[in-house]
Amino acid sequence: xxxxxxxxxxxxxxxxxxxxxxxxxxxxxxxxxxxxxxxxxxxxxxxxxxxxxxxxxxxxxxxxxxxxxxxxxxxxxxxxxxxxxxxxxxxxxxxxxxxxxxxxxxxxxxxxxxxxxxxxxxxxxxxxxxxxxxxxxxxxxxxxxxxxxxxxxxxxxxxxxxxxxxxxxxxxxxxxxxxxxxxxxxxxxxxxxxxxxxxxxxxxxxxxxxxxx
Amino acid sequence: xxxxxxxxxxxxxxxxxxxxxxxxxxxxxxxxxxxxxxxxxxxxxxxxxxxxxxxxxxxxxxxxxxxxxxxxxxxxxxxxxxxxxxxxxxxxxxxxxxxxxxxxxxxxxxxxxxxxxxxxxxxxxxxxxxxxxxxxxxxxxxxxxxxxxxxxxxxxxxxxxxxxxxxxxxxxxxxxxxxxxxxxxxxxxxxxxxxxxxxxxxxxxxxxxxxxx
Amino acid sequence: xxxxxxxxxxxxxxxxxxxxxxxxxxxxxxxxxxxxxxxxxxxxxxxxxxxxxxxxxxxxxxxxxxxxxxxxxxxxxxxxxxxxxxxxxxxxxxxxxxxxxxxxxxxxxxxxxxxxxxxxxxxxxxxxxxxxxxxxxxxxxxxxxxxxxxxxxxxxxxxxxxxxxxxxxxxxxxxxxxxxxxxxxxxxxxxxxxxxxxxxxxxxxxxxxxxxx
Amino acid sequence: xxxxxxxxxxxxxxxxxxxxxxxxxxxxxxxxxxxxxxxxxxxxxxxxxxxxxxxxxxxxxxxxxxxxxxxxxxxxxxxxxxxxxxxxxxxxxxxxxxxxxxxxxxxxxxxxxxxxxxxxxxxxxxxxxxxxxxxxxxxxxxxxxxxxxxxxxxxxxxxxxxxxxxxxxxxxxxxxxxxxxxxxxxxxxxxxxxxxxxxxxxxxxxxxxxxxx
DNA sequence: TATGAATGAGCGTTCATTCAT
DNA sequence: AATGAATGAACGCTCATTCAT
Numbered sequence: 001x002x003x004x005x006x007x008x009x010x011x012x013x014x015x016x017x018x019x020x021x022x023x024x025x026x027x028x029x030x031x032x033x034x035x036x037x038x039x040x041x042x043x044x045x046x047x048x049x050x051x052x053x054x055x056x057x058x059x060x061x062x063x064x065x066x067x068x069x070x071x072x073x074x075x076x077x078x079x080x081x082x083x084x085x086x087x088x089x090x091x092x093x094x095x096x097x098x099x100x101x102x103x104x105x106x107x108x109x110x111x112x113x114x115x116x117x118x119x120x121x122x123x124x125x126x127x128x129x130x131x132x133x134x135x136x137x138x139x140x141x142x143x144x145x146x147x148x149x150x151x152x153x154x155x156x157x158x159x160x161x162x163x164x165x166x167x168x169x170x171x172x173x174x175x176x177x178x179x180x181x182x183x184x185x186x187x188x189x190x191x192x193x194x195x196x197x198x199x200x201x202x203x204x205x206x207x208x209x210x211x212x213x
Numbered sequence: 214x215x216x217x218x219x220x221x222x223x224x225x226x227x228x229x230x231x232x233x234x235x236x237x238x239x240x241x242x243x244x245x246x247x248x249x250x251x252x253x254x255x256x257x258x259x260x261x262x263x264x265x266x267x268x269x270x271x272x273x274x275x276x277x278x279x280x281x282x283x284x285x286x287x288x289x290x291x292x293x294x295x296x297x298x299x300x301x302x303x304x305x306x307x308x309x310x311x312x313x314x315x316x317x318x319x320x321x322x323x324x325x326x327x328x329x330x331x332x333x334x335x336x337x338x339x340x341x342x343x344x345x346x347x348x349x350x351x352x353x354x355x356x357x358x359x360x361x362x363x364x365x366x367x368x369x370x371x372x373x374x375x376x377x378x379x380x381x382x383x384x385x386x387x388x389x390x391x392x393x394x395x396x397x398x399x400x401x402x403x404x405x406x407x408x409x410x411x412x413x414x415x416x417x418x419x420x421x422x423x424x425x426x
Numbered sequence: 427x428x429x430x431x432x433x434x435x436x437x438x439x440x441x442x443x444x445x446x447x448x449x450x451x452x453x454x455x456x457x458x459x460x461x462x463x464x465x466x467x468x469x470x471x472x473x474x475x476x477x478x479x480x481x482x483x484x485x486x487x488x489x490x491x492x493x494x495x496x497x498x499x500x501x502x503x504x505x506x507x508x509x510x511x512x513x514x515x516x517x518x519x520x521x522x523x524x525x526x527x528x529x530x531x532x533x534x535x536x537x538x539x540x541x542x543x544x545x546x547x548x549x550x551x552x553x554x555x556x557x558x559x560x561x562x563x564x565x566x567x568x569x570x571x572x573x574x575x576x577x578x579x580x581x582x583x584x585x586x587x588x589x590x591x592x593x594x595x596x597x598x599x600x601x602x603x604x605x606x607x608x609x610x611x612x613x614x615x616x617x618x619x620x621x622x623x624x625x626x627x628x629x630x631x632x633x634x635x636x637x638x639x
Numbered sequence: 640x641x642x643x644x645x646x647x648x649x650x651x652x653x654x655x656x657x658x659x660x661x662x663x664x665x666x667x668x669x670x671x672x673x674x675x676x677x678x679x680x681x682x683x684x685x686x687x688x689x690x691x692x693x694x695x696x697x698x699x700x701x702x703x704x705x706x707x708x709x710x711x712x713x714x715x716x717x718x719x720x721x722x723x724x725x726x727x728x729x730x731x732x733x734x735x736x737x738x739x740x741x742x743x744x745x746x747x748x749x750x751x752x753x754x755x756x757x758x759x760x761x762x763x764x765x766x767x768x769x770x771x772x773x774x775x776x777x778x779x780x781x782x783x784x785x786x787x788x789x790x791x792x793x794x795x796x797x798x799x800x801x802x803x804x805x806x807x808x809x810x811x812x813x814x815x816x817x818x819x820x821x822x823x824x825x826x827x828x829x830x831x832x833x834x835x836x837x838x839x840x841x842x843x844x845x846x847x848x849x850x851x852x
Numbered sequence: 853t854a855t856g857a858a859t860g861a862g863c864g865t866t867c868a869t870t871c872a873t
Numbered sequence: 874a875a876t877g878a879a880t881g882a883a884c885g886c887t888c889a890t891t892c893a894t
Contacts, residue, residue, distance in 0.1 A: 040341055045864060055880045056865080066864065127340035128253055139391075167408050170387035178352070178383045195380050195420065202415025207408065258889060259856095268855045269890085279889065446857095466767050471885060481859045482886080492885065553766035554679055565817075593834050596813035604778075604809045621806050621846065628841025633834065683867060685877095694876045695869085705868065 009068045009130070024062055027052045031073050032121045040124040043070070067129045074131040075138075077122050082138040084111035089145040093152040100149055101200035106193050109176060113189045116180050123177060143169045156208040164207050171203070172196050237275055237285075240265045244286050245334045253337040256283075280342045287344040288351075290335050295351040297324035302358040306365040310421075313362055314413035318385065318406050325389055326402045332393050356382045369421040377420050384416070385409050435494045435556070450488055453478045457499050458547045466550040469496070493555045500557040501564075503548050508564040510537035515571040519578040526575055527626035531619050535602060539615045542606050549603060569595045582634040590633050597629070598622050663701055663711075666691045670712050671760045679763040682709075706768045713770040714777075716761050721777040723750035728784040732791040736847075739788055740839035744811065744832050751815055752828045758819050782808045795847040803846050810842070811835050 030052035034043050045066050049056040063069040088107030092100045112119050126135050146165040150158055158164050179192050243265035247256050258279050262269040276282040301320030305313045325332055339348050359378040363371055371377050392405050456478035460469050471492050475482040489495040514533030518526045538545050552561050572591035576584055584590050605618050669691035673682050684705050688695040702708040727746030731739045751758050765774050785804040789797055797803050818831050 039343075044862085046862095057867085057880050058878075060865070061878070123345075124340055127337055136394075163404075163408070166391065167388045167412065170391045171384040171412055172387075174383035174385070174387045175380045178349075178379065181349070191376075195376070195416075198419035199380065199384055199412065199416040202417070202419035203408075203412040204415070205418075206411035206415035257887085262856095270855050270892090271853090273890070274854080465769075470883085472883095483859050483888085484857075486886065487857070549771075550766055553763055562820075589830075589834070592817065593814045593838065596817045597810040597838055598813070600809035600811070600813045601806045604775075604805065607775075617802070621802070621842075624845035625806065625810055625838065625842040628843070628845035629834075629838040630841070631844075632837035632841035684869080685867075688877095696871085696876050697874085699869070700875080 009071050010064070020062070023052075023054060023058070027054065027059060027062065027069065028073050028076065031069060032118055035121040035124065036117060040128060043125075045069075070125045070129045071131045071134060074122055074126050074129075075134045077118055078126070078135055078138045081108065081111040082142050084108070085142050086145040089142075089149040092149055094154060095152075096155045097150075097153050097204045098155075098197075098201055100153060101197045101204070102193075104146070104149075105172065105196040105200060108172060109189055109193050109196065112176055113180060113184075116184070119177075119180050123181070139166075139169055139173075150204070153204075156204060158204070158208055160207070164204070168200055168203060171199060175199075233275070236265075236267065236271070240267065240272060240275065240282070241286050241289060244282060245331055248334040248338065249330060253341060258282075283338045283342045284344045284347060287335055287339050287342075288347045290331055291339070291348055291351045294321065294324040295355050297321070298355050299358040302355075302362040305362055307367060308365075309368045310363075310366050310417045311368075311410075311414055313366060314410045314417070315406075317359070317362075318409040318413060321385060322389060322402055322406050322409065326393060326397075329393050329397070332390075336390065336394070352379075352382055352386075363417075366417075369417060371417070371421055373420070377417070381413055381416060384412060388412075435497050436490070446488070449478075449480060449484070453480065453485060453488065453495065454499050454502065457495060458544055461547040461550065462543060466554060469551075471495075496551040496555045497557045497560060500548050500552050500555075501560045503544055504552070504561055504564045507534065507537040508568050510534070511568050512571040515568075515575040518575055520580060521578075522581045523576075523579050523630045524581075524623075524627055526579060527623045527630070528619075530572070530575075531598065531622040531626060534598060535615055535619050535622065538602055539606060539610075542610070545603075545606050549607070565592075565595055565599075576630070579630075582630060584630070584634055586633070590630070594626055594629060597625060601625075659701070662691075662693065662697070666693065666698060666701065666708070667712050667715060670708060671757055674760040674764065675756055679767060684708075709764045709768045710770045710773060713761055713765050713768075714773045716757055717765070717774055717777045720747065720750040721781050723747070724781050725784040728781075728788040731788055733793060734791075735794045736789075736792050736843045737794075737836075737840055739792060740836045740843070741832075743785070743788075744835040744839060747811060748815060748828055748832050748835065752819060752823075755819050755823070758816075762816060762820070778805075778808055778812075789843075792843075795843060797843070797847055799846070803843070807839055807842060810838060814838075 027048065030048050030050075031043065034047045034051055038047070043066075045056050045059060048069070049059045052059070059069070063072065085104060085108045088104045089100075092103050095103075125131055143162075143165040146168055147162050150156075150161050150165060175192065175196060179188060184192070240261065243261050244256070247260045247264055251260070256279075258269050258272060261282070262272045265272070272282070276285065298317060298321045301317045302313075305316050308316075338344055356375075356378040359381055360375050363369075363374050363378060388409060389405065392401060397405070453474065456474050457469065460473045460477055464473070469492075471482050471485060474495070475485045478485070485495070489498065511530060511534045514530045515526075518529050521529075551557055569588075569591040572594055573588050576582075576587050576591060601622060602618065605614060610618070666687065669687050670682070673686045673690055677686070684695050684698060687708070688698045691698070698708070702711065724743060724747045727743045728739075731742050734742075764770055782801075782804040785807055786801050789795075789800050789804060814831065814835060818827060823831070
């Protein structure tokens with residue numbers, strides 16, 4: 001007879017041991033591969049376990065359910081990108097908006113395209129499985145870091161720095177995704193950085209003159 | 214959903230008769246309602262049929278499978294937004310980039326937020342069910358229209374007008390989605406238009422001076 | 427991804443159509459057969475469906491889950507026995523305790539041993555799957571009927587008629603079960619009736635003299 | 640539970656050492672607690688082991704499988720109750736049926752309600768896990784003891800003393816269970832003794848006059 | 853043409869049991 | 874001897890889709 005327990009999305013055990021760490025990484029990698037090969041509906045726990053070379057029992061020792069696994073994979077990736085972007089923002093306090101944008105966009109694009117296939121694989125589960133909450137939160141973290149950076153800009157003041165930060169972050173995701181999904185290569189990614197920088201700088205120049213709405 | 218892949222996604226019968234037209238609209242509306250109520254994986258064909266007041270047998274007379282239905286719903290919505298945006302672009306040939314952006318952004322935001330709950334409901338199926346191909350195609354249509362408009366701008370020239378158009382279109386969906394999902398109201402949508410216009414104008418000003426990468 | 431809905435034990439659809447009625451009976455019968463053949467843990471939805479000659483999908487069209495099916499089978503059986511016993515009680519109002527007991531015990535034993543294998547099969551699920559609630563309720567119904575009968579006895583008065591009724595009902599279940607599980611035949615069942623009657627009559631004679639505890 | 644049938648149900652090692660004895664008792668107690676907390680199908684070997692403070696590996700050193708564990712728990716409890724009842728019977732050889740019944744019923748109820756929650760916990764596993772065989776055997780032991788006692792009664796003779804003994808034993812478990820499951824307290828248990836005594840005495844008086852069926 | 857009962861492949865998940873450490 | 878991570882068979886159940894009526 002089937003029991004029911006409260007569904008949690010948090011991982012089941014802390015990866016304290018090295019072995020666990022490796023297993024979890026293997027499972028993450030397998031998830032990405034299956035996602036890439038079969039799409040979101042093609043991801044089954046059995047396939048993931050098979051590809052990772054573990055039994056599904058083991059898989060469930062690390063994750064309470066499939067959603068939690070998918071969410072964890074998304075979180076790791078999105079978190080890394082966010083971390084890199086935030087780091088870049090922190091390093092550019094007190095600079096010009098030109099420098100800020102150039103550095104931030106480069107960091108974002110570099111992080112997002114370090115393994116383009118991972119980004120590509122994760123666009124689907126990011127939208128589904130409640131992982132969009134994760135995406136939203138990481139976006140917020142980035143926006144906060146951008147905000148903190150922007151208010152230190154030497155060559156511009158913003159009436160609505162917070163809103164501006166959110167728009168800025170939200171606006172760079174779309175073009176990046178388009179380029180990744182189109183299968184871009186390094187040189188295209190470099191071109192993307194220039195354009196995202198132009199997008200950011202142009203926007204910031206414009207809004208530094210808009211009066212409070 | 215988890216069935217064979219690569220089925221036909223095209224609707225089963227042309228809606229030549231008025232009756233079919235109405236039925237299909239009812240089904241579309243039902244789909245959106247169920248999507249809103251239950252989320253993407255809470256959507257079942259039976260629920261849609263029930264809500265639409267038709268038998269699932271009938272539903273399958275209009276759509277070869279569930280993916281096709283979802284894709285059609287997405288296509289209609291995204292198509293309408295694209296049409297409105299394209300129309301705006303066409304009407305602004307020979308104008309300044311300021312006017313172009315203002316008009317285009319307004320048209321886009323108005324179309325997208327005419328029924329915000331529909332947009333909200335469709336973000337999930339747009340990513341899944343291979344409907345992202347549809348989204349991509351409609352984006353391309355928009356980008357082409359933007360491109361055709363941009364090259365007629367009286368106050369700017371673009372070395373890479375095509376790439377610029379694509380970046381422009383891709384950059385506005387993110388902020389718009391964020392605002393819709395945050396449950397924005399009309400006044401927020403108006404503010405969004407201003408910012409998207411600033412984003413576009415600023416970007417275009419910047420890139421009209423960038424030399425070919 | 428798996429949904430969760432509130433688990434109900436009530437049948438899914440009213441058996442209005444003759445066809446449904448037959449299908450449900452077939453499923454009930456199959457359940458009993460599988461129970462008899464494999465025991466309680468051997469009862470699987472697939473086996474029941476197979477034996478009933480329906481798909482498990484159909485099985486789930488009639489019952490929301492396995493527990494509900496088992497509960498329904500138990501309820502039908504226990505309900506029939508209770509009905510027969512209650513009927514007998516009603517028919518003996520105003521009689522002597524000898525006649526009351528003889529008639530009631532006969533009715534109970536006859537109902538319970540009409541198809542001894544069914545009784546035997548259902549002892550297990552009666553204890554599990556929350557079906558014991560059903561058993562308890564039907565026992566209460568019987569006890570109430572016994573109570574209503576006892577207070578009309580011409581040759582005895584009871585200080586605690588309600589408690590007495592409950593003890594009486596509870597006391598006859600054990601011996602009957604023992605006899606059925608021992609594989610008794612008709613002549614043994616007849617002997618059982620005599621002894622249960624003696625048990626009842628003897629008890630009632632004794633307690634009609636006990637002063638209120 | 641749903642594993643192969645017909646495994647050994649006998650404990651794996653004789654509890655010769657004091658340590659084993661203690662461990663087994665701990666496991667028994669843990670089993671009862673988990674049973675009480677989660678019901679029969681909420682009982683898992685891991686939970687039992689956890690609660691007992693042993694590893695499941697150790698648990699399997701004492702019991703070949705889960706059924707055997709459950710059966711052992713049931714056996715200990717039912718055995719204790721049977722022992723107490725049998726002891727009482729032995730002590731009442733050559734007495735009147737009134738005294739016999741009073742003493743026997745008191746012993747039975749006292750043993751069964753010494754820890755009512757244990758009795759309550761074990762009703763389910765007693766029916767399942769083939770433990771009903773154990774219950775049946777212990778009942779037989781009791782019935783034999785009752786039989787041996789009855790034939791020494793100074794104030795009655797029984798044509799079918801063996802059958803009578805079986806009916807007597809079987810008839811008292813139902814009311815006792817009902818009272819325990821209803822959450823009775825000591826005073827109710829005392830009342831139960833009176834009624835079971837009445838039940839027994841009344842029955843014996845009646846059947847001491849029945850001629851061989 | 854419209855219906856909706858029937859289908860059954862396939863999913864997520866559990867947990868008794870083993871065995872390398 | 875004791876551990877507990879790993880296993881994987883097997884379960885309950887869903888739901889897109891079909892087709893007899």
